Amino acid sequence: MAVRLKTDYCKGFISDEDVKGIIPEIEGARKTLENGTGAGADFTGWVRLPYDYDKEEYARIKAAAEKIKAKCDVLLVIGIGGSYLGARAAIEFVKSPLYNTLKKDTPDIYFTGNSISSTALSELLEICDGKDICINVISKSGTTTEPAVAFRIFRDLLIRKYGKKEAYERIFITTDKARGALKKLADAEGCETFVVPDDIGGRYSVLTAVGLLPIAVAGIDTDVMLKGAYDAAEKLRAASFEDNDAMKYAAYRNLLYRQGKTMEIMASYEAGYAMMNEWWKQLYGESEGKDGKGIFPASVIFSTDLHSLGQYIQEGLRNMFETVVTFREPTADVAIPYDEDNEDGLNFLFGKTMFEVNANAEAATMLAHYDGGVPNIVLEFDKKDAYNFGYAVYFFEYACGISGYTLGVNPFNQPGVEAYKKNMYALLGKPGYEELGVELKKRING
Numbered sequence: 293m294a295v296r297l298k299t300d301y302c303k304g305f306i307s308d309e310d311v312k313g314i315i316p317e318i319e320g321a322r323k324t325l326e327n328g329t330g331a332g333a334d335f336t337g338w339v340r341l342p343y344d345y346d347k348e349e350y351a352r353i354k355a356a357a358e359k360i361k362a363k364c365d366v367l368l369v370i371g372i373g374g375s376y377l378g379a380r381a382a383i384e385f386v387k388s389p390l391y392n393t394l395k396k397d398t399p400d401i402y403f404t405g406n407s408i409s410s411t412a413l414s415e416l417l418e419i420c421d422g423k424d425i426c427i428n429v430i431s432k433s434g435t436t437t438e439p440a441v442a443f444r445i446f447r448d449l450l451i452r453k454y455g456k457k458e459a460y461e462r463i464f465i466t467t468d469k470a471r472g473a474l475k476k477l478a479d480a481e482g483c484e485t486f487v488v489p490d491d492i493g494g495r496y497s498v499l500t501a502v503g504l505l506p507i508a509v510a511g512i513d514t515d516v517m518l519k520g521a522y523d524a525a526e527k528l529r530a531a532s533f534e535d536n537d538a539m540k541y542a543a544y545r546n547l548l549y550r551q552g553k554t555m556e557i558m559a560s561y562e563a564g565y566a567m568m569n570e571w572w573k574q575l576y577g578e579s580e581g582k583d584g585k586g587i588f589p590a591s592v593i594f595s596t597d598l599h600s601l602g603q604y605i606q607e608g609l610r611n612m613f614e615t616v617v618t619f620r621e622p623t624a625d626v627a628i629p630y631d632e633d634n635e636d637g638l639n640f641l642f643g644k645t646m647f648e649v650n651a652n653a654e655a656a657t658m659l660a661h662y663d664g665g666v667p668n669i670v671l672e673f674d675k676k677d678a679y680n681f682g683y684a685v686y687f688f689e690y691a692c693g694i695s696g697y698t699l700g701v702n703p704f705n706q707p708g709v710e711a712y713k714k715n716m717y718a719l720l721g722k723p724g725y726e727e728l729g730v731e732l733k734k735r736i737n738g
């Protein structure tokens with residue numbers, strides 16, 4: 293099994309009786325998810341995705357990745373939220389947060405269209421200067437403003453650089469199979485197109501073309517990744533509560549929430565986990581934060597953040613629990629050398645490796661935080677590789693569906709995301725939003 297859940301550091305907060313008490317609810321939530329009888333059931337295609345994916349499209353994704361690798365120095369991945377977080381998390385988890393600066397025979401990959409920062413966009417335009425470029429634009433709706441604006445700018449760059457025909461051969465579109473502006477453009481210009489399935493929402497889509505194409509371009513073995521997801525599905529969909537760590541994770545976080553632990557901090561001691569944290573925050577934040585309910589998902593990378601948020605976690609408001617992601621094996625390791633003079637007093641570390649020191653920092657911190665009143669759930673992975681990534685994605689998605697139904701919300705919609713969009717369109721003068729625009733400007737200007 294690639295992910296193991298440990299709850300030793302929840303003792304004193306959660307009793308065996310508490311766990312027994314919530315099992316029927318968790319089992320009910322799992323049944324609701326599996327039978328497709330709950331709210332948002334139309335968006336649960338990801339549950340069967342590891343068996344039920346489109347094999348012909350998967351072969352095209354792999355072929356397109358090879359084409360992109362051969363054609364360009366830089367791949368621009370344009371998308372926001374669920375349309376980029378998973379791919380970026382995979383690349384940083386399996387390769388490195390420094391992927392672009394590593395020695396490699398695959399293109400640099402930049403993620404854009406995930407903000408409206410003029411500075412970030414200008415910097416990327418500068419980076420692209422003199423480079424051969426391909427674009428993978430990803431938007432299920434095809435209408436999201438951030439990626440649409442970035443796509444307009446980079447498409448224009450490609451057309452000026454290569455001419456219309458070649459530009460469109462360098463643009464790969466991942467969108468709805470029938471609807472939206474991107475689909476229309478793909479049909480008109482003959483761009484290679486991949487589909488975001490109707491029954492899979494953005495934040496559950498990393499194992500579809502949304503994630504697979506950029507991940508394959510980075511040189512990650514997607515077959516191995518999908519095998520990880522398949523094994524997770526086989527295990528977690530069949531196992532009973534006693535043997536099912538996704539169900540237990542859902543149970544413990546709901547029990548802690550009911551005790552007033554309204555914030556979950558995902559903690560890892562690996563810098564390569566930072567984007568995985570971001571992916572997880574979107575998955576759980578958008579799935580559970582609604583109807584006035586939900587655990588607030590936060591994240592830290594230790595020991596870095598022990599020197600910033602560590603103080604608060606140790607002694608601040610006791611409304612939180614941590615979920616600590618730990619790795620059994622390092623991806624790489626460095627031995628600590630002996631120093632004759634020992635002026636830094638570190639010879640007591642001689643003979644140890646950085647991985648061992650990090651593991652001790654982890655054990656020490658968990659005890660300190662637990663003693664300080666912060667329960668810790670531990671999720672142990674074997675290592676940071678493609679198989680474990682695939683397994684972890686399915687694990688977190690499956691637990692999220694169960695957890696959301698246990699909480700009593702629809703884990704597959706995101707109605708709250710529309711509020712800022714409406715206001716932004718009104719302020720920018722989008723046709724149809726004139727009246728709201730006048731009202732908002734009055735409020736802003738007093």
Ligand code: PA5
Pocket residue numbers: 372373374375430431432433434435436439493494495496578706
């Ligand atoms: O999870 C979700 O559904 C969202 O985060 C979307 O992924 C995000 O809003 C981007 O939407 P789209 O792919 O339609 O541009």
